Amino acid sequence: MKKMAFWMVPVLALAGCRYHKPAYESVLNYPVKQAPTEEVLYTPGHTFFSVWSPNADSVMLYLYDAGEGGEPLRSTLLKPQKDGSWTTRQKGDLAGLFYTFQIKENGRWYHETPGIFAKAVGINGQRGAIVDLQKTNPEGWSEDQRPALEDLNDAIIYEMHWRDFSAHQNGHFHYPGKFLCLTEEGLSTEAGQPLGLEHLKQLGITHIHILPSYDYGSIDEKGAFSEARVLESGAAVGGNYNWGYDPRNYNAPEGSYSTNPYDPTCRIREMKQMIQACHQAGIRVILDVVYNHTYDVEQSAFTNTCPGYFYRTMPDGQLGNASGCGNETASERPMMRKFMIESCRYWLTEYHLDGFRFDLMGIHDIETMNAIRHMADEIDPSILIYGEGWAAGAPQLPEDRLAMKANTQELDRIAAFSDDMRDALRGPFSDDHVGAFLAGLPGFEESIKFGLVGAIDYPQINMDDVNYSCKAWANRPAQMIAYVSCHDDMCLVDRLRASAGVKDDTETAKLDMLAQTAVLTSQGIPFIFCGEEVMRDKKGVHNSFCSPDEINAIDWSLKDRNKALFDYYAGLIKLRKAHKAFRMADPELVRQYVHFAEAPSNVLVYMIDGSTVDDSNFVVILNANRNAVSIHIPVNGYRVVVRDGVVNADGLGYVEDGKAVVPAQSALILQEI
Ligand code: CA
Numbered sequence: 011m012k013k014m015a016f017w018m019v020p021v022l023a024l025a026g027c028r029y030h031k032p033a034y035e036s037v038l039n040y041p042v043k044q045a046p047t048e049e050v051l052y053t054p055g056h057t058f059f060s061v062w063s064p065n066a067d068s069v070m071l072y073l074y075d076a077g078e079g080g081e082p083l084r085s086t087l088l089k090p091q092k093d094g095s096w097t098t099r100q101k102g103d104l105a106g107l108f109y110t111f112q113i114k115e116n117g118r119w120y121h122e123t124p125g126i127f128a129k130a131v132g133i134n135g136q137r138g139a140i141v142d143l144q145k146t147n148p149e150g151w152s153e154d155q156r157p158a159l160e161d162l163n164d165a166i167i168y169e170m171h172w173r174d175f176s177a178h179q180n181g182h183f184h185y186p187g188k189f190l191c192l193t194e195e196g197l198s199t200e201a202g203q204p205l206g207l208e209h210l211k212q213l214g215i216t217h218i219h220i221l222p223s224y225d226y227g228s229i230d231e232k233g234a235f236s237e238a239r240v241l242e243s244g245a246a247v248g249g250n251y252n253w254g255y256d257p258r259n260y261n262a263p264e265g266s267y268s269t270n271p272y273d274p275t276c277r278i279r280e281m282k283q284m285i286q287a288c289h290q291a292g293i294r295v296i297l298d299v300v301y302n303h304t305y306d307v308e309q310s311a312f313t314n315t316c317p318g319y320f321y322r323t324m325p326d327g328q329l330g331n332a333s334g335c336g337n338e339t340a341s342e343r344p345m346m347r348k349f350m351i352e353s354c355r356y357w358l359t360e361y362h363l364d365g366f367r368f369d370l371m372g373i374h375d376i377e378t379m380n381a382i383r384h385m386a387d388e389i390d391p392s393i394l395i396y397g398e399g400w401a402a403g404a405p406q407l408p409e410d411r412l413a414m415k416a417n418t419q420e421l422d423r424i425a426a427f428s429d430d431m432r433d434a435l436r437g438p439f440s441d442d443h444v445g446a447f448l449a450g451l452p453g454f455e456e457s458i459k460f461g462l463v464g465a466i467d468y469p470q471i472n473m474d475d476v477n478y479s480c481k482a483w484a485n486r487p488a489q490m491i492a493y494v495s496c497h498d499d500m501c502l503v504d505r506l507r508a509s510a511g512v513k514d515d516t517e518t519a520k521l522d523m524l525a526q527t528a529v530l531t532s533q534g535i536p537f538i539f540c541g542e543e544v545m546r547d548k549k550g551v552h553n554s555f556c557s558p559d560e561i562n563a564i565d566w567s568l569k570d571r572n573k574a575l576f577d578y579y580a581g582l583i584k585l586r587k588a589h590k591a592f593r594m595a596d597p598e599l600v601r602q603y604v605h606f607a608e609a610p611s612n613v614l615v616y617m618i619d620g621s622t623v624d625d626s627n628f629v630v631i632l633n634a635n636r637n638a639v640s641i642h643i644p645v646n647g648y649r650v651v652v653r654d655g656v657v658n659a660d661g662l663g664y665v666e667d668g669k670a671v672v673p674a675q676s677a678l679i680l681q682e683i
Pocket residue numbers: 134135225226227228229231258264265266
């Protein structure tokens with residue numbers, strides 16, 4: 011229990027007389043329409059505090075002058091309100107102070123907590139901070155705008171972790187591992203190739219998807235700060251590495267990605283500066299959000315504001331564990347749903363974010379996900395929402411209510427990752443040493459076709475031969491994320507080395523290009539993992555969530571060494587952006603104007619009649635065989651725009667005599683003249 015002053019006892023008794031708390035069972039369905047999610051409303055004259063805890067006996071507020079340690083400057087008993095919240099108005103200008111709430115329920119005082127909606131926090135997120143958010147805006151923030159995006163499947167996503175992207179010393183970042191690494195200019199490789207934000211512009215992607223960047227628990231922000239400072243001017247990355255899938259405060263940025271985690275405004279300002287720099291470069295920013303579980307239960311803000319409410323339990327009363335991390339949240343409960351909606355709204359409005367990737371989205375219920383979509387539409391319908399349509403274990407909610415991949419058709423313009431396509435290309439998640447199409451193995455063609463059309467209902471695919479799905483699961487192509495690799499498990503190069511029997515880096519690069527040709531010509535939304543464009547590896551580590559920088563940091567000298575591969579990625583992205591034929595939004599157009607021709611084993615011939623979308627006709631041929639194949643092209647007048655690892659929109663020659671020769675382990679793309 012928190013140190014309590016003797017004078018509080020009679021006040022608590024008085025509060026108990028005025029407030030009739032509801033029975034616990036009714037709390038689970040307690041009406042939340044009027045309940046606030048804002049916990050701190052700051053003005054220079056006073057600050058209004060509010061915490062939702064309908065089952066509490068009493069709630070305290072403590073004010074401190076630091077983010078950790080010391081005694082409270084002020085301790086106040088909050089007043090219960092009819093909407094289940096407890097409130098107090100504190101006079102004076104409190105900016106710069108820190109706060110915690112502490113609730114008592116059934117006679118037990120819980121841990122102090124910053125609440126569930128802390129927008130600013132001190133070191134390691136232990137206490138909330140009172141800040142004037144207006145003062146965290148970088149110069150020009152009011153003019154900041156989302157770059158244009160006409161249609162959801164115009165997106166090309168680049169998934170990145172701050173340290174992967176900027177920690178390697180040969181990148182020469184001034185802010186390695188920090189938000190600010192994307193605000194730097196003039197970075198380059200030895201050979202003068204641009205790095206940092208310029209690298210992303212050169213690649214041509216439309217969105218970065220940043221791994222969890224709200225406050226998480228697995229990195230000691232103090233260590234990250236002091237080590238970086240010892241190594242002078244913040245020019246080194248301090249502390250350990252973690253992906254960050256262990257949320258602590260959902261609505262405040264992670265401190266270890268800022269230059270000073272002790273200053274609550276610093277992480278907010280620097281994250282905004284990063285987003286502003288990306289927007290000015292024409293790149294949108296997507297945040298990876300992990301509402302499905304918390305870092306722990308004992309210390310979590312959910313437990314310590316309304317114990318038991320925010321987590322699902324099993325019939326025996328134990329916590330559900332569909333996340334595989336010891337707990338699963340209950341998105342179907344009114345306040346959890348409201349929390350997720352308001353949290354997303356806050357990131358979109360305060361930080362100008364452009365989308366969300368939902369970790370283990372299959373744990374959340376469909377109704378909540380659609381409510382988030384509708385909230386986002388009120389702000390900007392071009393906001394991108396997608397997630398993992400699965401869970402790590404069986405959720406404590408009926409399958410038909412969950413935002414699983416198989417239920418994507420019930421989600422409104424929310425996409426799911428296609429593991430069908432991913433594993434048909436590279437092999438199953440369960441065994442890194444088992445290959446598939448890229449390894450030259452037959453039998454994966456139907457699954458890849460399913461990925462190329464965006465997982466929609468499509469007449470030319472025999473669903474019996476699709477690896478994981480027995481029926482279409484997307485209403486439209488923009489509901490499918492096309493990918494072959496992401497931060498999880500082996501990256502593409504490691505996977506090819508482990509499973510495709512490649513003899514050298516030349517063969518690895520060929521298969522890498524072939525894989526991404528499937529991804530970047532899919533009617534779904536293409537997604538690539540950072541560094542794949544320069545052939546990064548992770549030294550064969552499958553689950554590198556806490557591996558050191560030696561494993562995870564991208565060695566940017568690879569960009570000089572593998573420039574041809576980078577140019578291939580950039581060339582394909584440019585081709586995709588130039589032609590609507592590769593990103594038809596309307597599923598009916600895909601059904602009518604995309605055709606697959608007869609092809610030998612391990613070859614796909616994908617023909618797009620682009621004239622329907624005011625574009626050229628294309629033929630895409632993917633050949634995973636270790637020998638060249640000759641494919642009959644029924645019409646003449648095609649020029650080659652992609653051949654054997656080279657992209658050239660002006661043409662690399664013509665198809666002669668209706669025959670297209672596709673070199674071993676490569677893609678050929680033809681464009682009608
Ligand atoms: Ca943290």
